[in-house]
Amino acid sequence: MKKLLVLLIGLLVSGTVFSQEIDSVFILKNSPFFTDLIRREALIQPLRSAEYNFVKPQFKHLKTRRYQFFKSGQDFYIHFNGSGFLYKLDNPNDSILTFRRIDDTENYNYNIEAFLFTHQKEIYNIGGYGFWRSSGTLRKYNRKDQEWDAEPIDQEIHLPYANQLGTSGQLSWFNTQTQYLFIPYQTIINSGVKSTDKDDEIVKNVYRLDLASKTWKKLGKTHPDYFDILQKTKWVLATDSGQLICFNQKVYQVNFEENIIKEYTEPSLAQSLERINNDHLAYYHNQTIYYLNGKTWVYDSVKVDISKFEKANFKVWKKNNTGFLFGIAPIFIILTAAGARKRAAKKKREKLLEDAANKVPISPSAKIKFNETEKQLLNLLLEKSKQNSTTTITEINYVLGIKDKNVGLQKKVRSDVMKSINEKFNFLQDGDTELVCNIRSQADKRFFEYYIDKENIQLLEIMLKENNE
Secondary structure: OHHHHHHHHHHHHHHHHHOOOOOOEEEEEOOHHHHHHHHOOOOOOOOOOOOOOOOOOOOOOOOOOOEEEEEEOOEEEEEEOOEOOEEEEOOOOOOEEEEEEOOOOOOEOOOEOOEEEEEOOEEEEEOOEEOOEEOOOEEEEEOOOOEEEEEOOOOOOOOOOOHHHOOHHHHOEEEOOOOEEEEOOEEEEOOOOOOOHHHEEEEOEEEEEEOOOOEEEEEEEEOHHHHHHHHHOOEEEEOOOOEEEEEOOEEEEEEOOOOEEEEEOOHHHHHHHHOOOOOEEEEEEOOEEEEEEOOOOOEEEEEOOHHHOEEOOOOOEEOOHHHHHHHHHHHHHHHHHHHHHHHHHHHHHHHHHHHHHOOOOOOOOOOOOOOHHHHHHHHHHHHHHHOOOOEOHHHHHHHHOOOOOOHHHHHHHHHHHHHHHHHHHHHHHOOOOOOEEEEEOOOOOOOEEEEEOHHHHHHHHHHHHHHHO
């Protein structure tokens, strides 16, 4: 009954709302701030919603509404929060800026605190709440019908909400280059009473929407340090690579695409940025924040030197544990097994060296020995390796007596000899390793150069000595 009563009151208020005429035109004094912004060719993220009344609507239900200035291509717009009311700049060259309403929206209060973004001259908003619940609806402005059309997406993901920021959209971010929209966590509201914490469900996962395929992907758990900053900060500004956030006398640079957070610990920058408050319009461009004070009409800027930011000890999100079990664990097992084989080979090598020191033959019953050609090549490789040098293909061809043969035959003979050497070495030491190793030539990356691994030099010397006895 209580909810029914609220609904009836809402309908009565709605009737009152639409019995009044909504502003069709806004007139705003121009400023170099707007002139520079309109002329910029680069992508500019939608400006932060201001509390100061740069725009003075006559329609009483818009007087207390937050609004956003934004660009789409070369066009300049104003959009009012919690509605589809959209105004386009009509005369950008005059001293007075005239914005005319271009939408024919009838719904009101259905997308409060939705996130506004643009892509390739298309205007979108997503999420928000209304009629007692939040939603994950994606909407695109239809220029022909002058209405907002719902776009189909694979699942409903709700936008984050933080009381002190006024509009939740500031916490989300869209990259027009990759067509990815990032949401740091979800706030799911089922009653519409946003001031009652128990009615809000927080889902601490970072999500990414691919605008091209209209599909969401869960990237991982929101890092607790990042989540804590979002709950306590009062200053967030969108940039071309993510966000700038001021908190606890530090400035954080959030890069969603790379899952990196950097910080600038000098308090002076944070203090300068926090003075750009809700009385200002502000935007970021080319490592500079430009802002206009609504009370004094002063246009100013502050430089943000990204090179002075250092990597923080936390990220935007942490990967889920299941990713470790099904992705990292097999790699870990393989590396562990490889490490175990390497340790076993080292023990065998140490045992062989110990036996040699005690005059115990390496393989008393072995009938396998290196032939003369193999010994000549091994002696060459051994001497060069002991000098921390590699052996070239030309030198190997000379020792093997194939320097005047065709390239194909040279390659086959080298391969056969080195294969035979490695097989005999492994048989004699009862192991599984390569005696003759190779690396790309520094002079010509098309060719290899060869060497004996340092760990096997002493053992090879003993083998060659026994081989000659």
